[in-house]
Amino acid sequence: MECLVQRHIVVRFNRKTRKITINRPNFAGGNQVYDWDDVVASVDPDDQVVTKKRKREILMLFFFKQRTGAEHHDVVFLGAPLRSDHELYALWEYIRRYMEEGPENLPKPKCIPHFPWPWRSLLAPWSFLENKWAAASWSPRMIALVIVVSPLMLVHATAHWCSLLLCWPVYWPRKLRRESTSSGAPLEHG
Structure with missing residues (x-):
C-alpha cells in the first residue's frame, strides 16, 4: 500500500x-x-x-x-x-x-x-506484540505466541522493507x- x-x-x-x-x-x-x-x-x-x-x-x-x-x-x-x-x-x-x-x-x-535498513523494518510487526511481551516476556504462552506468529512477522517485515526501498x-x-x-x-x- x-x-x-x-x-x-x-x-x-x-x-x-x-x-x-x-x-x-x-x-x-x-x-x-x-x-x-x-x-x-x-x-x-x-x-x-x-x-x-x-x-x-x-x-x-x-x-x-x-x-x-x-x-x-x-x-x-x-x-x-x-x-x-x-x-x-x-x-x-x-x-x-x-x-x-x-x-x-x-x-x-x-x-x-536515509537508507531504510532491513532490521528497522522488523520493528514494525514487533510493535504489535511489544506491550504483551513486556507484560509477560518469558512466559510459556508468550514464547509460543511469538514462535507461532514469527513467520507472519518475517513476511510483514520483508514487505515493509521492500515498500521502503520503493519509496522516494x-x-x-x-x-x-x-x-x-x-x-x-x-x-x-x-
Whole structure:
C-alpha cells in the first residue's frame, strides 16, 4: 500500500520564523506551513502525572481551523510509537524547548537514517506484540505466541522493507531550503 510514495512525512520546525512546515506528497495535501502559536499537542503540559507504564502512543500535533484560518483541521503524527507517557512528554518538551529557547542547551536530535535498513523494518510487526511481551516476556504462552506468529512477522517485515526501498526520500522545495539555510538550521522530525 505504501510503495512508490514519499518515504516519510517530515516536519520541519523553524525557530527563527516560528513556523512549522509539514512535507507531504501532493496527493496527501501537499506541503503545509503553520505558525508555531497555532499548534496543539496531544500532551497536556499542565499534567504533572508522568507515568512509565508501557503503552504505544504517538505524539500528534493538531492544527485546528479556528486557529489557523484554514478550511479544515490538520493533524500530523511525529516519530515512532513511544513506550510511555514519559517518552511522549520528553519528545514534546524537546520540541517546545527548541522552539521557545533555542538549540543551545539541548542534546543533538537523533536523526532518521536515509537508507531504510532491513532490521528497522522488523520493528514494525514487533510493535504489535511489544506491550504483551513486556507484560509477560518469558512466559510459556508468550514464547509460543511469538514462535507461532514469527513467520507472519518475517513476511510483514520483508514487505515493509521492500515498500521502503520503493519509496522516494523526502525532498524540500527550493524555496523552503533557501529559507532554512538563511535563518539557521531547523529541527526536523519524521
